Amino acid sequence: xxIVGDKNNCYGESGWxxxxxxxxxxxxxxxxLNIKLxxxxxxxxxxxxxxxxxxxxxxxxxxxxxxxxxxxxxxxxLDQPRALQYIFHPxxxxxxxxxAGAVDYTITVEEGVTIGCRFYIAGLNxxxxxxxxxxxxxxxxYDDIGPVYNQYGLNLLAVDYRGYGTSGGxxxxxxxxxxxxxxxxEVQEWLKKKGMQGPLWIMGRSLGSASALExxxxxxxxxxxxxxxxxxxxxxxxxxxxGVDTKALNITEADCFRHIEKxxxxxxxxxxIHAQYDQFIPVSDAEDFLKHSPAQKKALKxxxxxxxxxxxxxxxxxxxxxxxxxxxx
Numbered sequence: 001x002x003i004v005g006d007k008n009n010c011y012g013e014s015g016w017x018x019x020x021x022x023x024x025x026x027x028x029x030x031x032x033l034n035i036k037l038x039x040x041x042x043x044x045x046x047x048x049x050x051x052x053x054x055x056x057x058x059x060x061x062x063x064x065x066x067x068x069x070x071x072x073x074x075x076x077x078l079d080q081p082r083a084l085q086y087i088f089h090p091x092x093x094x095x096x097x098x099x100a101g102a103v104d105y106t107i108t109v110e111e112g113v114t115i116g117c118r119f120y121i122a123g124l125n126x127x128x129x130x131x132x133x134x135x136x137x138x139x140x141x142y143d144d145i146g147p148v149y150n151q152y153g154l155n156l157l158a159v160d161y162r163g164y165g166t167s168g169g170x171x172x173x174x175x176x177x178x179x180x181x182x183x184x185x186e187v188q189e190w191l192k193k194k195g196m197q198g199p200l201w202i203m204g205r206s207l208g209s210a211s212a213l214e215x216x217x218x219x220x221x222x223x224x225x226x227x228x229x230x231x232x233x234x235x236x237x238x239x240x241x242x243g244v245d246t247k248a249l250n251i252t253e254a255d256c257f258r259h260i261e262k263x264x265x266x267x268x269x270x271x272x273i274h275a276q277y278d279q280f281i282p283v284s285d286a287e288d289f290l291k292h293s294p295a296q297k298k299a300l301k302x303x304x305x306x307x308x309x310x311x312x313x314x315x316x317x318x319x320x321x322x323x324x325x326x327x328x329x
Contacts, residue, residue, distance in 0.1 A: 074173070074174040074177055074178070075173050075174070075177070075235075075255060075256050075257055075258075076173070076174050077249070077250070077251050077255040077256075078173040078235075078251065078255070078256060079172045079173050079174055080249050080251075082244065082245070082248075082249060083239065083244050083249060083251065084171070084172060084173070086239065086242040086243055086244050087135060087173065087207070087239075087242075088135055088161070088163070088171040088207075089135050089136040090161070090162075090163035090164045090171055091136065091137075091138055091164060091165070092163075092164075092165065092166075093138050093140050093165045093166055095166055096140055096143075098118055098143070099120075099143050099146070099147060100147075101120065101121055101122075101147065101150060102118055102119060102120045102121065102143070102146060102147075103118070103119050103121065104116070104117065104118055104119075105117040105118075105119055105190065106166075107159070107182065107183055107186045107187075108182075109162075109169075109175075109178075109179040109182045109183070110169075112168065113162065113167075113168045113169040114167060114168050115159060115160055115161070115162065115167045115179060115183060116139060116159075116160045116164075116165045116166035116167045117139060117157065117158065117159045117160065117183075117187075118139040118140070118142065118143075118146070118158050119155065119156070119157045119158070119190075120142070120146030120147060120149060120150055120155065120156040120157075120158070121150070121155050122149070122150040122151075122152075122153050122154055122155050123153070123155070123198075124194070124195055124196050124197060124198075125196075125197050125198050126153050126154055126155050126196075126198045127153075127154055127155065127198040127199050127200075127201060127224065127327050127328070128154075128155040128156075128157055128191060128196060128198055128199070128200050128201065129149070129154060129155065129156050129157060129201045129202075129203045129227070129323075130157045130159070130183075130184065130187055130200060130201070130202050130203065130215075131156055131157060131158045131159070131203045131204075131205075131208070132159060132180070132203070132204040132205070132207075132208030132209075132210075132211040132212055133158060133160075133205055133206075133207075133208050134205050134206035134207050134208060134230070135206060135207040137164075137205075138160055138164050138165035139158040139159065139160050139164075139165055140165060142156065142158050145312070146158065148320055149320065149323075151320075152320045152321070152323070152324040153324065153328075154320075154323070154324060154327070155196070155198065157187055159183055159187075161176055161179070162175050162176070162179065173210075176210065176211060177210065177211065177214055180211040180214050180215055181214075181215070181218070184202075184215050184219060184222075187200075188200070188222065199224030199225075199327075200222070200223055200224055201223065201224050201225050201226070201227060201327060202215050202216045202223050202225075202226050202227070203226075203227035203228075203229065204227075204228060204229070204231060205229040205230055205231075206229075206230045206231065206232075206280075206281070206308070209228050209229075209230070209231030209232060209259070210257050210259070212226060212227070212228060212231075213226070213228070213231070213257070213259050213262040213263060213266070214257075214262065216262075216266045216268065216270075217262040217263070217265040217266050220265070220266060220267060220268055223268060224268065224269070224327075225268045225269035225270065225271070225297075225326075225327065226266050226268060226269070226270045226271070227270075227271045227272075227273070227323060227326075228270070228271070228272045228273070228286075228289060229272075229273040229274070229311070230273070230274060230275060230278060230280075230281060230308055230311060231259070231272070231274075231281070231285065231286070231289065232259065232281045232285055233259050233260055233263075233285035233286075233288045233289055234253060234259070234260075234285060234288075235253060235256035235257050235259075236251065236252065236253050236256065238280065238281060239251070241280060242280075259289075260288065260289075260292050263289055263292055263293050264292050264293075264294060266293065266294070266295060267294050267295050267296070268295060269295055269296075269297040269298065269326065269327075270289075270293045270295040270297070270298045270299075271298070271299050271301070271322070271323065271326045271327075272286045272289050272290055272293075272298075272299070272300045272301070273286075273300075273301045273302075273303065273311070273319070273322065273323075274286035274300070274301075274302055274303070274311075275302075275303050275306035275307050275308055275310070275311040275314075276302050276303060276304050276305060276306060277305065277306065277307045278306075278307055278308045278311075279307050279308055280308045281308065283302060286300055286302070287300065299326060301322050303315045303319070
């Protein structure tokens, strides 16, 4: 998080500039008093010393405050092996050719580690969706779905996680959240270089809702809106359902993704899609997202008779129509 200004550092950099200006004045006073009133020379030196100490203290306090505010808190407790084995289900893919109209792209997230992406392009002026998929999926799984987005005039920019598809590295929660920021910036640059002028939306399905909410809450001015499909508002109940002993691992909701806190920071248009009979994440999570969202334009679409795995199949064309209408109207 970048801090533009900080009231606690109001005397910091500008204070040192004042010292540079006032120092010649104090020196002149000392020389003058040395000649005329030697008994006041000590007072001038004392005042000058106090000013230096005060300004340096304010500057250090300001720097400390900036460091505290810029420190990013990651849900590192979730990186324990007994939790990770349930959170991620990476699946590798032998490099395949993208379908017509799609392009492959790789993003370096750290030295020696790249993330595989597949961008399904509808047009230069079409709205783009930066898409983070579920924990058992890879971008290649969207070779039939991406072109349908294109039919509705939408670009789908699907990205993997570490260890998934053609991506390198090993998935962890901390890496996933950190990587999402690198991916977002890289995608912005890619769109710019390609002359793609449409608005950029963020979308996450299931596990992908973590990356989507992270970015939407951090880069509100750079995004057009947020779409959450089958997202989880609370982490501990989901982990418990999956088989993680959160008590034994000393994991509380405060140690996790804090999705309710993040959605409260998203004022851009927000669409929430959820299956009526989701067996992993109750529909009440979607309702809580809607309840806590401060967005003026927001909507909840519940897909009747569908569950976590059949939501797209049962929704059919209405799934894409809902997204297109919400994004373009």
